[in-house]
Amino acid sequence: MPHSSAPSAPATSTAPLAPLADGARPDPTPFALGHPTHLARLPARVGSAELLKVPAPAVGASAGEAEWAGGAGGAGGARVARLLNLGNALAYGGEMGMPEWVMLDCGLLPTSFMGFCRRAADLSTRTRAALNERLARLETTLSPSRLSAEELLGVPRGPLRDEEWVPVAEFCALPTLTPGQVMGYSLFSLEQGLGVRAKALGLALHASLGARAQLGVAQYSNTAALRAHLRFGPLELVDPLTPLHTRAGETFIYRLAIPPEGALIDMAAGSRLRYTSHDPSPYAAPEEGRWVRADDVGAWGALRAHVAAGARAALAGARATPLGDAEVLVVTDR
Ligand SMILES: CC(C)(COP(=O)(O)OP(=O)(O)OC[C@H]1O[C@@H](n2cnc3c(N)ncnc32)[C@H](O)[C@@H]1OP(=O)(O)O)[C@@H](O)C(=O)NCCC(=O)NCCS
Numbered sequence: 001m002p003h004s005s006a007p008s009a010p011a012t013s014t015a016p017l018a019p020l021a022d023g024a025r026p027d028p029t030p031f032a033l034g035h036p037t038h039l040a041r042l043p044a045r046v047g048s049a050e051l052l053k054v055p056a057p058a059v060g061a062s063a064g065e066a067e068w069a070g071g072a073g074g075a076g077g078a079r080v081a082r083l084l085n086l087g088n089a090l091a092y093g094g095e096m097g098m099p100e101w102v103m104l105d106c107g108l109l110p111t112s113f114m115g116f117c118r119r120a121a122d123l124s125t126r127t128r129a130a131l132n133e134r135l136a137r138l139e140t141t142l143s144p145s146r147l148s149a150e151e152l153l154g155v156p157r158g159p160l161r162d163e164e165w166v167p168v169a170e171f172c173a174l175p176t177l178t179p180g181q182v183m184g185y186s187l188f189s190l191e192q193g194l195g196v197r198a199k200a201l202g203l204a205l206h207a208s209l210g211a212r213a214q215l216g217v218a219q220y221s222n223t224a225a226l227r228a229h230l231r232f233g234p235l236e237l238v239d240p241l242t243p244l245h246t247r248a249g250e251t252f253i254y255r256l257a258i259p260p261e262g263a264l265i266d267m268a269a270g271s272r273l274r275y276t277s278h279d280p281s282p283y284a285a286p287e288e289g290r291w292v293r294a295d296d297v298g299a300w301g302a303l304r305a306h307v308a309a310g311a312r313a314a315l316a317g318a319r320a321t322p323l324g325d326a327e328v329l330v331v332t333d334r
Contacts, residue, residue, distance in 0.1 A: 025122050028168055028194065030201050030268065033080055034112025042112070042205055047265040051205075052117065052165070056081045056108055075154040076164075083160075084113055084167040086134040091188035098186060106185065107172045113186070114205055115170035115198035121162035127190050131166065132159045169194035171202035173214060180212040181255075187225065193270065195228045200267035203232070207261045214256045217242075220294035221250055221326040226318035231267070231274040232256055234314040234331065237307060241300035249297055254315065289316055289331035306332065 031052040032042050039053040056077030081103060089097020098107075107113055120128060139157055142150070150157065160166065169189040173182040184202075189195030203214065215238065218225055229235055235254035245251040258264075259275040266272035292299045307313055317329030 025118070027270070028116035028118050028191075029165070030115070031080075031117045031165070031167065032112040032114045032205065033077065033084060033167070034108050038112050041209060043208060046201060046204060047269050049269065054080050054165070075150075075156060078150075078153070078155045080117070080165055080167065081108065082135075082138075082155075083131065083164075084170055086131055086138065087167055087190055088170065088186065088188050090130055090134060091190055106174060111172060111174050112205075113167070113170045113172045114202035115167055116194050116201070117165045117167045119162065120160035120164050120166050123160075123166060123168070124191075127168070128160060135159060169198035171195075171199040173202055173206055173211075175211075176215065180210055182206050182211045182214050184214050184216040187228070195225075196231050196273075197268050197270055199228065199232070200264045203258050204261050204264035204268055207258050207264060212258055214258055216254050216256065217245065217251060218254065219247060219250045220252065220292075220300075220318075220328050223318045223320045223326050226315065226328065229254075229256065230315070230318060231276065232259055233276045234316045237303065237313040237315065237330075240303040240307060240313060241297070250294060252300070252315075286317065286329055286331075289329050291317075291319075291327045292330050294326035294328060303330065303332075 027049075029052050030046050030049050031054055032039055033054040033056055035057065036055040039055060042051060042053065045051060054077050058075075058077045085098060085100060085103055092098075103113075123131070135157075136159070156164075168191050170186065171184065172186040173184040175181075176183050184199070187195055187199055189198060203211070206214075216229065216235070218229065218235075220226075226235070233256055235256055237252055238255050239253040242248060242251055242253050259267075263272060263275045267275065303313055312333045314331050315328050316331045319327055319329075321327060
């Protein structure tokens with residue numbers, strides 16, 4: 001299942017776990033987690049920040065990376081991957097976290113997870129407790145053979161230690177068969193504002209490798225996600241009502257033109273909030289387009305026919321009404 005979807009959370013329930021701003025905490029560190037071959041293709045810095053490269057799997061990592069990753073076994077990368085996976089499940093909610101084989105086959109091996117991490121000591125109390133609880137629960141379910149393998153490889157277990165790195169926001173995109181087009185399949189944030197920054201970081205890194213467009217899958221009702229994606233530009237509707245998803249009926253496929261690298265680097269740093277110039281107020285009267293309820297399947301079916309007939313359509317806004325209904329602003333060219 002594409003993971004770029006919020007499986008069960010209604011529009012208004014994607015509240016961040018951490019408190020809003022915490023001026024006492026350092027800015028989070030940009031990271032990339034993936035196969036060492038791919039990490040080697042990424043720049044050493046993003047803007048003024050050093051990119052922390054975490055190899056997983058670590059076999060084949062350069063000497064420095066292997067050392068960082070926890071010695072010859074490179075077990076540190078496996079621990080960071082586990083923490084990323086648990087954070088992802090925490091943000092998405094329910095039991096719909098990314099299966100570990102998906103993380104390996106579709107993320108770590110073909111591409112890299114890109115985002116922001118913190119030392120465990122700098123996490124909010126709530127996030128640290130939630131991750132520790134999930135770590136403890138997971139560790140009781142590991143099979144005997146997995147436990148043996150982890151012991152052999154020296155993968156750390158147990159509660160978070162102050163000095164270890166913990167991903168707090170992540171974006172993952174895969175190359176596609178179309179040159180210059182990547183498929184964004186995972187985005188989460190445990191702290192308000194870091195989801196947009198993680199996506200900006202990931203798009204900037206992919207842009208540095210030649211990407212110009214990003215495909216994605218999302219739900220009309222996931223207002224927080226849509227408003228995060230819309231910071232980068234309108235979402236061109238490739239398929240307004242796809243049957244190809246566990247949550248068909250509310251899921252659409254979009255294409256985003258990747259903004260210029262410089263703007264993305266500023267957004268990743270948090271010094272720029274959005275690339276697009278559209279009015280950030282969801283209640284401003286739209287200059288063009290119309291607001292459609294997220295659950296209006298009939299409207300999405302009609303729009304699909306419209307797109308199939310050659311029209312172009314895009315999402316340009318998303319909002320939650322005072323009654324809690326999700327709506328999106330649809331713009332068409334005819
Ligand atoms: C989607 C997600 C990554 C966004 O993270 P973020 O960038 O840190 O999000 P923010 O809290 O800064 O919110 C982004 C925008 O959504 C709005 N928003 C946030 N929560 C909202 C909610 N519950 N209802 C309505 N709008 C909301 C914010 O006000 C902000 O809008 P703005 O552009 O006017 O400032 C995060 O909500 C998340 O992890 N969700 C669960 C996983 C998920 O759904 N992933 C996306 C799959 S497509």
